[in-house]
Amino acid sequence: MTSDTTQTDSVAETTENEKLRELVTRARAVLWDFDGPICRLFAGHSSERVATGLVRWLEGRGLHGLLTEGERESLDPHVVLRAVDRRHPGSDLVAELEARLTHEELHAASSAWPTPYADPLIRTWVALGSRLAIATNNSPLVVRAYLESRGLTACFDPHIYGRTQDLHHLKPDPHCLNRALNATGAAPAEALMIGDTPSDHEASLRAGVPFLGYAHNARKEKLLKEAGATLIVDSLEPVLRILRGQA
The missing domain is CATH 3.40.50.1000 (HAD superfamily/HAD-like)
Known part of the structure; x- marks a missing residue:
């Protein structure tokens, strides 16, 4: 039944x-x-590591306060990129951050x-x-x-x-x-x-x-x-x- x-x-x-x-x-x-x-x-190249690297790069430029705590801890590189663009749209800072993310993505593509x-x-x-x-x-x-x-x-x-x-x-x-x-x-x-x-x-x-x-x-x-x-x-x-x- x-x-x-x-x-x-x-x-x-x-x-x-x-x-x-x-x-x-x-x-x-x-x-x-x-x-x-x-x-x-990012199967062989952690996106979380990439996001952390972008955050540390910003911090190394004295821009720790540019991100909220939630954005810093998101472990998503696109969240970091969007956040910086919202505060400095079209800036050289955004262009360099985007280029760094593209470099990391290209590296990830091979694996x-x-x-x-x-x-x-x-x-x-x-x-x-x-x-x-x-x-x-x-x-x-x-x-x-x-x-x-x-x-x-x-x-x-x-x-x-x-x-x-x-x-x-x-x-x-x-x-x-x-x-x-x-x-x-x-x-x-x-x-x-x-x-x-x-x-x-x-x-x-x-x-x-x-x-x-x-x-x-x-x-x-x-x-x-x-x-x-x-x-x-x-x-x-x-x-x-x-x-x-x-x-």
Whole structure:
């Protein structure tokens, strides 16, 4: 005998699968966040260490008071970069800090771990005629370096939209998503954003683009759910399976 709980779980799973299939099959343009859905950029080069290094660099210049305690302890280099830009927008200090972060990201790219199923998923989407773009807060130099190492550049080129020195355009601002939509000629409703952070989700909402959350662990899933994401996968394998069923 099947319990009511088991039946309810089965119905919920079927509904989620149907929603995922609809989301994936109607996408004519796919906008990818980079660090997370495509690779773990800092898998062999700790982002926490990078953030700490940026904080220490600021402190070495006598700028300890530029950051709040929470910003210093965030262990997120983008939090540090945004905080400095808010207080000194467009300054040489921000430009140098951004260059230091780009250098660290480039170093990290050489030891980044490909996200399972990401490479074949990207190639399959391209083979089916979808247009792909990257919309990221990482440096586009870093994205290109990684894609070249995987032989994936042609799948996205020239649609790689990343961090510039106009840091107010970082996600959750939808600027890079809107650039991708305009360049690919896709209407927001026929596009799909794949991201792994609340800022990705907020940017997709502001751009009017449907969102698929990718969470490789429970913490990521919790943050996405708290941000309002309703469709989240812990693996890209079911997405690839759906596409291969279309081929």
